[in-house]
Every structure is written in structure tokens, then in C-alpha cells.
Amino acid sequence: MELHFAKLHGTGNDFVFVDDFSRDIELTAAQVRFLCDRHFGIGADGVVLVRPSDDADCIAHMHYINADGSLSQMCGNGVRCFAKYLVDRGYVPSGAKHLTAGTLAGPKPISFEVDENEKLVRATVDMGHPVLDPALVPVASRANAKSAQGVAYVRDVPVDSPWGTFSFTCASMGNPHAVCFVDDWEALPDALFPDAADKRLATLDLDKVGAFYERSPLFPERANIEFAAVGEEGIGMRVFERGCGETLACGTGACAVNVAASLTGRAGRENDLHLRGGTLHIVWNDDDHVLMTGPATEVYQGTVEL
CATH class of the missing domain: 3.10.310.10 (Diaminopimelate Epimerase; Chain A, domain 1)
Incomplete structure (x- = not known):
């Protein structure tokens, strides 16, 4: 399979992005490990499949996979890069300053700044409220x-x-x-x-x-x-x-x-x-x-x- 990709990073946390709006790409754990390998592959901390969202309020869904092939609910640097991927490719209307990204951890509202070429350079993500309940973190310890x-x-x-x-x-x-x-x-x-x-x-x-x-x-x-x-x-x-x-x-x-x-x-x-x-x-x-x-x-x- 020939896979087209883009390499992005947020403060050095780097990702392989793949357009999967067609929902026809399913990567195995071994394929993800290969893509993220810094010697034999592209090199990254994870892979992001950019998919359509089932939530009408979200512009797209960020399907994030860790470098070892395991699925992750959320990635803060990754979601900023996700916004850049969408803005820079025209998925976001020109002049817009906000979007909402779909993630397994729920919708993430994002405001952003662009340069003179309408390319995203900086973003602020509303990461929601922190979860502190030990059972939900989860951590096997009583609250103290x-x-x-x-x-x-x-x-x-x-x-x-x-x-x-x-x-x-x-x-x-x-x-x-x-x-x-x-x-x-x-x-x-x-x-x-x-x-x-x-x-x-x-x-x-x-x-x-x-x-x-x-x-x-x-x-x-x-x-x-x-x-x-x-x-x-x-x-x-x-x-x-x-x-x-x-x-x-x-x-x-x-x-x-x-x-x-x-x-x-x-x-x-x-x-x-x-x-x-x-x-x-x-x-x-x-x-x-x-x-x-x-x-x-x-x-x-x-x-x-x-």
C-alpha cells in the first residue's frame, strides 16, 4: 500500500498525519511501529488518521495511535497539529479563527492564529476540565x-x-x-x-x-x-x-x-x-x-x- 503523509510537530512532539476522510485506512500495530521508527521508518511519537467526525459540531476526528500501536484518547500537541493540518489544507473556511476537533476524549474547541499566507502558526486548545477522581484517572489509590x-x-x-x-x-x-x-x-x-x-x-x-x-x-x-x-x-x-x-x-x-x-x-x-x-x-x-x-x-x- 502506498501511503501519503505529512510530518508535523508541536514543540518537538512529532506525528505522522494521514488523510483518512474516506475511512478506508486501517493500520496494524506493526505498521504504526514501522512508520514511527526513527531509523527504518519516518520517525514520530505517533500516527494521526484524519477522519470525518460523527459529531456535527466537530470539523473532523483525530484518531491518534501511539508509537507502539496502542490507541490513545488524546494528545495535546497532536491536536494543535491536527488544527494546523486542517487549516493549512483549506478544510477550515478562510478568515475563521476557531474550530472544534473531535477526539476520543471528547470535542476540543481550538482558537488559532495564522500568518500572512493563512497558515496556522499558533493555537490555543480548550482541554476541558481536569479529572481528579482516582477511579476515573485511573489510579489505584484512595483520594488523600x-x-x-x-x-x-x-x-x-x-x-x-x-x-x-x-x-x-x-x-x-x-x-x-x-x-x-x-x-x-x-x-x-x-x-x-x-x-x-x-x-x-x-x-x-x-x-x-x-x-x-x-x-x-x-x-x-x-x-x-x-x-x-x-x-x-x-x-x-x-x-x-x-x-x-x-x-x-x-x-x-x-x-x-x-x-x-x-x-x-x-x-x-x-x-x-x-x-x-x-x-x-x-x-x-x-x-x-x-x-x-x-x-x-x-x-x-x-x-x-x-
Whole structure:
């Protein structure tokens, strides 16, 4: 099969996009893994099939598949790229500034900015309200705290590992997230760093510790694992995504970290989230909705044989 595609990324979180408005493309897990392979395939964190939506309010449906072939409910960076794919190809009327994307996590309203060529350069996605109920995240732990609005959630729950105990605050932004804030890098074990004299977020062996916690029994559907540190210029974070491994950015992860930082009193409700691939601006507004703003970029188009 000859497959036409476009490669897009949002702050380094990259995707293979395929037009499937005809609904005649079904990719196997092996084909998805090939497309996402950075040595033998195109290279991406996931594949997006652009399909018609059954919801009349949505311009199209984002069918998102992780790099390992598993289906995902939502991807924050992916949905911004989804908007760009549609805007740049004329699926959105000229002059429009808003659209609604269909996802497995529900409709996502998006406002966007375009350049002089009517190409989308930046988008703000209404990611909806964070899900904190442990049974819905899901996380196999009782709620041990309440938000200012009285919503029960799992806060700083300690979880053992081969490298000691780490504490996680849990939320879902359409997919499950577990956020670990690190206040003292020197206190972490030497085995998690290539150089024991240089312990910081950038040098943490996230492939090791993230992979361990992703599949912890605490997370019955697995989870995206974030390690974060609050600073004067915002919140630094890295993310190990379920089904992908570490990615340069994660939109839902940035939203979850922002929510967790606010819930635990480490930061306010509006922050810049600094990821390896760039910065996302996140606002948890008074209506309990999380707004994510960031860029979307198309890299190239091509054809691949499957």
C-alpha cells in the first residue's frame, strides 16, 4: 500500500498525519511501529488518521495511535497539529479563527492564529476540565486531599521503586498522568544520573525511572509519568509517555503538571511549562477548564510504501 503523509510537530512532539476522510485506512500495530521508527521508518511519537467526525459540531476526528500501536484518547500537541493540518489544507473556511476537533476524549474547541499566507502558526486548545477522581484517572489509590473547590484527588502519594520512594500527584487530561515534583535533586540516588556530581532535571535517567512507573500496578491503564521542578521562570518538566517513551513535549502532560502544581500549592493556575522541545503556556481558568497555547509546525510531506 502506498501511503501519503505529512510530518508535523508541536514543540518537538512529532506525528505522522494521514488523510483518512474516506475511512478506508486501517493500520496494524506493526505498521504504526514501522512508520514511527526513527531509523527504518519516518520517525514520530505517533500516527494521526484524519477522519470525518460523527459529531456535527466537530470539523473532523483525530484518531491518534501511539508509537507502539496502542490507541490513545488524546494528545495535546497532536491536536494543535491536527488544527494546523486542517487549516493549512483549506478544510477550515478562510478568515475563521476557531474550530472544534473531535477526539476520543471528547470535542476540543481550538482558537488559532495564522500568518500572512493563512497558515496556522499558533493555537490555543480548550482541554476541558481536569479529572481528579482516582477511579476515573485511573489510579489505584484512595483520594488523600481535596482541592479548594472540594474535589477529592490523589496528592503526593508515595510509591516505591528500585531507586527509592517517589511521590506522585495524579490527574487525567483525557489520559492518565502522574506528576512527581522534585525539590532536592541532590537527595536522589546516584544511579539515576550519568554523573553523580551533576544531578538536575536535564540529566535524570527518565528512560529508567519513567519506564518503571509507567507500568506500576498503581496505574491500571498505565500512565504518563512527569518529573517536574518549579522555578522563577515557570515549571520545568520532562515526560515519559505511555506507549512512546520520553518525548520532547506532551501537551496533556503540561496541563497535568500545571494542575498538580496549583493543587499542591507549588505554583499558581497560570504558568509557562518548559519542556525539552519548547514552551507551552497553560492556564487553569476559573471555569475549571485548562487552556493550552503553543505552536504547530509542518516539516514535510511524502509517500511511504507499507
